[in-house]
Amino acid sequence: MSGSEQAPRRLGKRARHEHIVKELMTSATLRVSELAAALDVSTETIRRDLFELGERGLINRTYGGAARPLGTEPTVAERHRMMVPEREAIAKAAALLIRPNDVLVIGGGATTTHVARRIAAVCRDLTVITHAFGVATVLAANPTITVIMAPGRYNGREGNLAGPETNEFLQSYYANWAILGASGITTEGVSEAEPLAASVYKTMLRRATETVIVADHSKFEQQALSLWARWAEIGRLVTDRAPSGPLARALERARVEVTVAVTP
Template sequence: MLTSHRKSEILALLKRQGQVEAKALATHYAVSEDTIRRDLREMAAEGLLQRVHGGALLASPAEAGLAERQRIAIPSKVQVAAAAARLIAPGQIVILDGGTTCAELARSLPRDMPLTVVTHSPTIAVALAEHERIEVVLIGGRLFRHSMVAVGAAALEALSHVRADLYFMGVTGVHAEAGFSTGDYEEAYIKRALSAQAAETVVLASNEKLGVASTYKIGNLGMAASLVVDGAPSPELGAALASAGVSVVSQ
């Protein structure tokens, strides 16, 4: 079999199963594990999958650039944002992450709701500028342009003084085994720090982020109290979320 055909079949299998094992693939195609690992390595370089020990997971499409991500799954993100907005009560202190789904949540907030929003995203802060009853606390630091958020030591130090009711966290992957993940090391670190400063973490995930993984793990599924989605997760992911005590919120 041609390498290109084998890679196409591996990708199709990944889309059906969510993960593959190198040893099983080598047996199936009657080739060495080194050959399969080379295939997986090349496919990972193309952004088609995320390599893990012993195999691979389906890569998240949400690692694309900001402009492209703003065009991905717009109806799903709008539905997720609307469902998330209903979890917020007047007078709460809420941390809003960066990213396109959290930007939709900012736009969904009622203009007459008294609220304090803490964010390390200048985009989120600008989106809330005309909400006169929302107090906006903007955390500064080094700008990570992929998600338009502040990262680094200055951001972490400022966040250490915040105590919030809810943290709405954006991710690029939600996977039964890999947990919550994102495509940048520093961003994963600051998401963990934000989660530690809130009584509850609520993860927002449009459809394309379910059952896939990115390079850097934020944490296990159990770090979240709730996962807001548009529709139902796969049976495997749903079972993993239930086992971790995560409630699933949908439209």
């Protein structure tokens, strides 16, 4: 179960459904046994709840539980309140890669905004191209950083711009680094819940000499709607927990350099 507080005991069916959907916004997968314990109902009741939610398209049923639908993710504002110590540790480690006079492209997202804030605090004399208002805002605190905003169609949930105009604009620039987040990380590569944003990240990757993915461990073994990069295209992953199992082997085969940030 996620780090949120346990739900009140003996909720009615509607309240249970709302609780389950809310939990899937913070934990990409849930197990029947965990839900039954948290909601103080039988596993049979939870299975019926999941069946009904699945029929309504609000969840994806899995063997033993439920998963968040591929095309959904909490808003960027909601994600900013999650995994804060882990994201701050990732940001601290990622900022160490940057040198004066580097040119960066930075994608949207909660973790990339944490990284941008850290870059603004400890780096200088940079040029940063971004499509995310949150990234641009935190970088503006450092007067030695030149921020270039890409145009495009505004996505209010994510606070970023995307679309053909965004990709065409990015084609005019070269960068030393692409700093990009992820909705999901699997043995195949990196995926994103928003297809238009995925297209932007793919363009950013191709315009940069090196790409670093910044993502906490909750994204491991999660699959989002749009696969936009395979590990052979990515040089580095900065995260808060060492990958294991098939994911670790996939990263090793692709020679991805993994940095594990230490969370206080």
